[in-house]
Amino acid sequence: MKKFFGVNSKIVLKNTFSLASAELLIKLITLLWIAFLGRSLSISDYGRYSYVNAFIALFALFPDSGAGLIVVREIAQNKKNQNMLLSSLFYINLSLALISCVVIVVYGLIKESLSTTLLISLASLSMFFTALRSAPIVKYESHEKMNVVAILNILNSLLIITLPFILFLVTHSILGIFMGMAIGGAMSSVLTWVFFRKSYPFHLTYNAQAIKKLFLAGLPLGLAAVASMIFSRIDSVMLNFMVGLEAVGRYNSAVPIVFGMIQLLHVPFAMAIYPTLSRVESQDKKRFRSSLKKALVVTAIWTFSAAIGISLFAPVIVPMIFGSAYQSSSNILQMLIFILPFASLSAVLYKILIIKKRQKIYLAISVFGAIANILLNIILIPSYGVIGAAGASVLTQIGLFVIYAAVVSKSI
Numbered sequence: 508m509k510k511f512f513g514v515n516s517k518i519v520l521k522n523t524f525s526l527a528s529a530e531l532l533i534k535l536i537t538l539l540w541i542a543f544l545g546r547s548l549s550i551s552d553y554g555r556y557s558y559v560n561a562f563i564a565l566f567a568l569f570p571d572s573g574a575g576l577i578v579v580r581e582i583a584q585n586k587k588n589q590n591m592l593l594s595s596l597f598y599i600n601l602s603l604a605l606i607s608c609v610v611i612v613v614y615g616l617i618k619e620s621l622s623t624t625l626l627i628s629l630a631s632l633s634m635f636f637t638a639l640r641s642a643p644i645v646k647y648e649s650h651e652k653m654n655v656v657a658i659l660n661i662l663n664s665l666l667i668i669t670l671p672f673i674l675f676l677v678t679h680s681i682l683g684i685f686m687g688m689a690i691g692g693a694m695s696s697v698l699t700w701v702f703f704r705k706s707y708p709f710h711l712t713y714n715a716q717a718i719k720k721l722f723l724a725g726l727p728l729g730l731a732a733v734a735s736m737i738f739s740r741i742d743s744v745m746l747n748f749m750v751g752l753e754a755v756g757r758y759n760s761a762v763p764i765v766f767g768m769i770q771l772l773h774v775p776f777a778m779a780i781y782p783t784l785s786r787v788e789s790q791d792k793k794r795f796r797s798s799l800k801k802a803l804v805v806t807a808i809w810t811f812s813a814a815i816g817i818s819l820f821a822p823v824i825v826p827m828i829f830g831s832a833y834q835s836s837s838n839i840l841q842m843l844i845f846i847l848p849f850a851s852l853s854a855v856l857y858k859i860l861i862i863k864k865r866q867k868i869y870l871a872i873s874v875f876g877a878i879a880n881i882l883l884n885i886i887l888i889p890s891y892g893v894i895g896a897a898g899a900s901v902l903t904q905i906g907l908f909v910i911y912a913a914v915v916s917k918s919i
Contacts (some may be wrong), residue, residue: 563633573726575645580782586649599722600641646707648781671685738880761840764825765844768847777851818841821838824837842898849904853908880900884896
């Protein structure tokens, strides 16, 4: 690891280990939760649960507007204005989270049944409270204290899974699950802020110009994140409208495994190197380029190896987690898992664009990906159903990687 980041290698290694350990525990808990739901709910009800989560996920990144990544970059390079930056981030999160919740509820009242509207309203509350955790988490990320981030993320996952589990046992309904998510999200947000205020002398200040500046700087990243989320979640929404809830349920026997592996195998490393690379880029351009190349090689090795292994054992993995009713869904995972290497490599590359302050390029590529994925779904789902949706996702991700690689190679 020292060859990658020199004097920063211990920090990167420690932070990667902390985040990876947390993700391993979180994914294990999530896997048990998903397996429980898959076996406790009918395929149709599991499809409804997945549809609501996919719908909310389309809005989940909107409250941050990309400002969080800007704050991490700026504080990592210069900690002088961190109180103002964190305050501005909080006000942006709060305002956009409120707007998102209103939009979600209004859409539900217009387009969805009353029962589905109630579910997405509760899920939007969970999203709202999650958004309010952003400023404290960003502070610890920018200071490269990923062990604290790991602990807070574990606490958050425990609360938003344990409480839904308890309320589901009490109510025996999907409604209980989403009530638990809302309550768990609120508790997680409160506990995060209590810990933050005790460990850091933060004073909330309001500066309209600073908020506007941060919002505009982060807006391309926020829009890019929304486009990326549309790309990753729109398939479930389109399957619901074009095929039905049972198709959504079968498709989502593979989706949690794929994105769980991305979170486990790559996100900790990507989060750990981002603030470090932000500093290294301004200090030593040659070492920055060398570190990037080596990081891409390592990412490719472990993600392609994992994708091939999971594809081979998919006929065992899917029924083992979800039960024999999902045996026919194994081929979905065999195809969809190849999102893993290309998404992981793309994640490293787009962070380089952020470090280089080329947010608008990142936005353009992300929007292209979202549009391409929607068009591919429209073409492939009518003929190939769930497999068509999986194929559309993989093809889109490969295309995005090729574009990111071409753009970044000209930027460094």
